[in-house]
Amino acid sequence: MSNQARPASGSTRLARLTVADQVRDYLVVEISEGRLAPGSPIRELEIAELLGTSQTPVREALRELAALGLIDVRRHVGARVRDMAEQDLVDSVPVRAALESLAGRIAVSVPQPARDAIQLAYDDLLEAAEGGDPLVYAKASTEFHRSVVRAAGNDALERAWNSLGIEVMTIMATANHDGPLVEAARAHAEIVEAIGSGDADRAERVLHDHQDHYLPTTRRPA
Amino acid sequence: MSNQARPASGSTRLARLTVADQVRDYLVVEISEGRLAPGSPIRELEIAELLGTSQTPVREALRELAALGLIDVRRHVGARVRDMAEQDLVDSVPVRAALESLAGRIAVSVPQPARDAIQLAYDDLLEAAEGGDPLVYAKASTEFHRSVVRAAGNDALERAWNSLGIEVMTIMATANHDGPLVEAARAHAEIVEAIGSGDADRAERVLHDHQDHYLPTTRRPA
DNA sequence: TCCTCACACATTATCGATAATCCTTGACAG
DNA sequence: CTGTCAAGGATTATCGATAATGTGTGAGGA
Incomplete structure (x- = not known):
């Protein structure tokens, strides 16, 4: 999934981030630093508007986060932050x-x-x-x-x-x-x-x- | 990723497949049965037209296949079937x-x-x-x-x-x-x-x- | 009271079109 | 002959709008 555009440790490899990548990184930080608490619903259009993008890259980012187990996605319903507690x-x-x-x-x-x-x-x-x-x-x-x-x-x-x-x-x-x-x-x-x-x-x-x-x-x- | 809509073994749990799921299944079969040989390029719009869908679900399916290591995706360039040979x-x-x-x-x-x-x-x-x-x-x-x-x-x-x-x-x-x-x-x-x-x-x-x-x-x- | 069902709502899933990006080709200078 | 650079074409990445779907609510009947 996040197979490319992963900065090599130390070196500054130039690889422009797509919007989807930026959205993913944004969400990861928000979740890992607690601003998006476990259980919080994540609505695609809301995030899109907040970040000034369209729904598509947000959606793509959410699928990646789901693959990482960071969020739960229920089709046609929505995503919420998983409780990764302990x-x-x-x-x-x-x-x-x-x-x-x-x-x-x-x-x-x-x-x-x-x-x-x-x-x-x-x-x-x-x-x-x-x-x-x-x-x-x-x-x-x-x-x-x-x-x-x-x-x-x-x-x-x-x-x-x-x-x-x-x-x-x-x-x-x-x-x-x-x-x-x-x-x-x-x-x-x-x-x-x-x-x-x-x-x-x-x-x-x-x-x-x-x-x-x-x-x-x-x-x-x- | 493919976390929901997975038919329970044996039972016929009704879970309508999204278009993206169908596209994914289609591609998996094509690849695993050799009709899409290793190295074959996969163009999103081509598959979309072939299956009578739009680009979006095809794209989503491709990301999943990439996560499974079935295809290689190079951004802005395209996807090809990976050589999974042995x-x-x-x-x-x-x-x-x-x-x-x-x-x-x-x-x-x-x-x-x-x-x-x-x-x-x-x-x-x-x-x-x-x-x-x-x-x-x-x-x-x-x-x-x-x-x-x-x-x-x-x-x-x-x-x-x-x-x-x-x-x-x-x-x-x-x-x-x-x-x-x-x-x-x-x-x-x-x-x-x-x-x-x-x-x-x-x-x-x-x-x-x-x-x-x-x-x-x-x-x-x- | 409890159950069933239709309907409205919130949200995602999909669409068709456009923008952005990368690779290739060929011209041209060194 | 080689390397550099600039268009052009092919393909993905993103957009804005619409269709499809799951969920909750409340009316109606048992």
Whole structure:
């Protein structure tokens, strides 16, 4: 879905956003920052008017958000913001664990260049953490995990992972999080090492266990 | 995405299909049966004219197909059928294994009513196999696996599984398959039993290993 | 009281037409 | 001969308006 126009981590790739993309981004921010509360109805024409566009791109954006599980759409009736409260965050953890540990297992036996992106993403993550902005950190963290999944070179895996809407989850989990970001970032070093070590079992285990960091109750393991 | 209007296995739930849904189904069949070969360009207006609709529902269908990885879309340029030859089928197997084995592990400890649907889906599958139509069988098989995933009651898991486009995969894998369908159907009995047994490890293992049936080279293990 | 059903309303789903964008081709300068 | 750039054509992206659909409401009967 959002397969193109995804800015590469760090670099400023120029890719003009379509109106539909902008609407999607707008809605994601509104939802993840709580201005569109769970249960709020989202009417296509209302959003269209608000943003000065027509119904079509709004509609397209809504379908994407539905695919990410951010909203519920009932045909001919309308869309509302899903209540992602704790449940979805909790639900997504074992799924992430399953997918990312699989990615880790595959990634160790992939040619080196494919793994370079992981190191770069880790550097970006540290930098973002030092910046101190939770939103930037959340995005960098998402990109790091995405780089691991991508390194496996399995399209089906990447698609499944994308469908979890990790970015939004991470933003939501990080929003109320005022702990030390740098420390959280450093927890990812273990992943880089494990994949670099070439030990498939270790990479699998490390990535599986890492997901505990994203459980609400264990959010600040330090 | 295709979250509603999915006919319940066997029963004839009345849910009128929107034009977009019909277009999607049309394209899925055309692609999976090879009439739209890999690499073929798909022009929105051409399909619209062909089916007597407007561009809008075609466009919507294409976005869904892109999300399933069935086509590649380049903005302002067009869509082409992806070459799913073997690679995507092979890629999806370990991902299915990871997701469905997780589903099995969870499903064993879920209240009984949630598991009834699995038995019903299995009955439908047997019936479809006896009918002899590979297309019907493929759909029933998909529904069976979906029922297992759904039994876990984890939305994130279900979404990730849906993103794999299992239905199309199964159709494609079954299309060139003229072996005994009933035998293939019975291979699913083991899954029903394992989940019914309450043994999480067993359910996980059975569902993991079952995926080998979908490897092209092992398609007819008998 | 409770149920059924027709009708009005709110909202989406679809349409036909236009605007925006990208790719290609060919001319032209270096 | 090669690289750059500017039209032209093909296709998508967006628009504004209309059709189709699901839901709630209230009248009427059992």
